[in-house]
Amino acid sequence: MNGKILLLVVVVASAAAQRRPYAYRAPESSEESYESTEAKYNFNWAVSDDSSSNEFGHQEARDGDDTQGSYYVQLPDGRLQTVKYFVDGDSGYVAEVSYEGEARYPDSYESFESFESREYRPPRPVYG
Template structure:
């Protein structure tokens, strides 16, 4: 019995001694990895919900340091807000905002506080 225990102890000690030791090493230079992997991509998506008349979307393209894109959203007042942007080196994110349409507000005689909440009627079938 002692021989089996001793043999097991030797096997466990041998396995523990063969495990690689992990030590801290300084990371490689980030400049090398950045220069070797220039970012290049392009994407675009859009949503148009007819039931709520809501529209929004986004598109962007990047090639290295040159990034430009735009996004748009239908505002609650009925206008369409469009933001066109680009990244200008050290100046950072530069945006140009524009609006299409005319803002529409509810009748001023009807206040929001006077409206009563009514849940939607269930639809069966």
């Protein structure tokens, strides 16, 4: 029995010794060249929720290195904030911020109650 085990160990060791180690090779270069395509897109989206008087949106267009756009949001104080921007090569992101309307603040908690209720209510489920 010991002889068979010894023979098995010798055969396994011999097979393992003859196996070549794995060698990593760098991928071979290809003669194909791929032309890079310049980025080009245009998108626009907006949200207007009448129940909360919440309005916001974003627009952006890009053609190669030329990127420009704007976004806006209805602030809690009643003003509309608009940011117009463009990307200027090495200078990066350049923005111009403007506001429309006049800020409104309640005088006290009681006057705040007179404002339209902005209490959060989860949406009702719709099954269909």
